[in-house]
Amino acid sequence: MSAVDEAGFWDVIDESYAALECGYYDEDSPAAAVAVAWREGLAGRPLPELVEFGVHFERMLERAWTPAVWAAACLLAGGGADEWHAHFDLDDRFADFRASLVALGRESFEVVLADPDALAGLPDADAVERGDWDFFMRLRSAPAEIHARAGGDRDGFARAVAQRLGGRPRRGGPGQDGPWQIDEHSLPGRLPRLAARFPESAL
Numbered sequence: 001m002s003a004v005d006e007a008g009f010w011d012v013i014d015e016s017y018a019a020l021e022c023g024y025y026d027e028d029s030p031a032a033a034v035a036v037a038w039r040e041g042l043a044g045r046p047l048p049e050l051v052e053f054g055v056h057f058e059r060m061l062e063r064a065w066t067p068a069v070w071a072a073a074c075l076l077a078g079g080g081a082d083e084w085h086a087h088f089d090l091d092d093r094f095a096d097f098r099a100s101l102v103a104l105g106r107e108s109f110e111v112v113l114a115d116p117d118a119l120a121g122l123p124d125a126d127a128v129e130r131g132d133w134d135f136f137m138r139l140r141s142a143p144a145e146i147h148a149r150a151g152g153d154r155d156g157f158a159r160a161v162a163q164r165l166g167g168r169p170r171r172g173g174p175g176q177d178g179p180w181q182i183d184e185h186s187l188p189g190r191l192p193r194l195a196a197r198f199p200e201s202a203l
Contacts, residue, residue, distance in 0.1 A: 003049070003052075004045065004049045004050075004052040004053050004056065005052070005056075006056055006059075009052075009053055009056035009057070009060075010105075010106040012038060012041040012042060012053065013038070013102060013103065013105055013106065014105045014106055015041055016034065016037035016038050016040075016041050016103075017037075017103065017104065017105040018105075019037050020033055020034065020037055029134070029137075030132065030133050030134045030137055031134060031137035031138050031139055034103050034137060034139060034142070035139065035142045035145070035146075038142055038143075038146060039146045039149065042146055042150075045150070047147065047150060047151065047152045050143070050146055050147040050150055050152065050157075051147065051152075051157060051160045051161060051164070052164075053143055053146070054143035054144065054147065054157060054160075054161045055161050055164045055165060057099075057102065057142075057143050058161060058165055058169045059165070060098075060102045060109065061095060061098045061099060061102065061140070061169065062165075062169070062170065063113060064098040064101055064102075064109075064112075064113060065098065065170055065174055066113070066174060067174050068116050069097075069098065069101070069112070069113065069116050070088075070094060070173045070174055071116065071187060071190055071191060072097075072112075072116035072117070072119060072191055072194060073088065073093070073094050073097040073098075073135075073136075074088075074184075074187060075187045075188075075191050075194050075195060075198070076097070076135055076136075076194065076198055077093065077136075079184065080184040084173075088172065088173045092140075092171050092172065093136050094171075094172065094173050095140045095171055096136045096137060096138050096139065096140060097135060097136055099137060099138075099139035099140050099142075100134065100135050100136060100137045100139065101113075101119075101135075102139075103137065103139060104122070104124055108122055108124070116191065116194070117190075117191045117192065117193045117194050118193070119135075119194060120191075120193035120194045120196070120197040120198070121193065125197055125198075143157075143161075144157050144158065
């Protein structure tokens with residue numbers, strides 16, 4: 001059993017994704033299946049290692065906290081600025097989107113971070129259309145829930161993760177200044193493959 005450093009974190013994520021691809025988990029929703037897979041991948045770990053998993057999870061969410069990834073989330077959510085504010089600033093579905101990118105595994109995560117439009121070409125886009133996957137899975141609390149199921153304290157987990165990160169994780173969306181200032185009219189031109197794959201999307 002490898003340590004939960006960054007490589008060990010991705011081992012759990014990648015092995016879980018492979019198990020999900022093979023249909024090992026029959027849950028009511030993709031998010032539930034992913035959460036079960038992560039929990040089983042971390043079974044038997046001591047509480048400090050589960051905290052480390054949470055730290056690396058938040059670090060990956062932070063890496064995905066970019067205007068370009070935000071634009072992809074907005075396109076897939078559909079609508080315009082008012083809807084984006086409700087979805088992402090109030091309900092924080094941007095954290096759900098970023099967590100769902102992590103769940104794709106390391107290789108796909110890096111591909112999408114480098115070019116969010118590439119999400120349209122991943123096999124997971126087919127799974128979304130079939131209803132077997134979701135780009136907005138509510139996974140942001142999964143590490144805390146895994147820690148709690150193992151006997152940990154939720155508040156203690158949040159404090160420990162924040163201490164390791166040097167502050168509370170960022171939520172909401174990044175600023176829209178600069179080249180990625182967007183609206184519903186400019187999005188299709190910025191992300192043409194995603195726009196063609198999911199026209200007028202509201203996933």
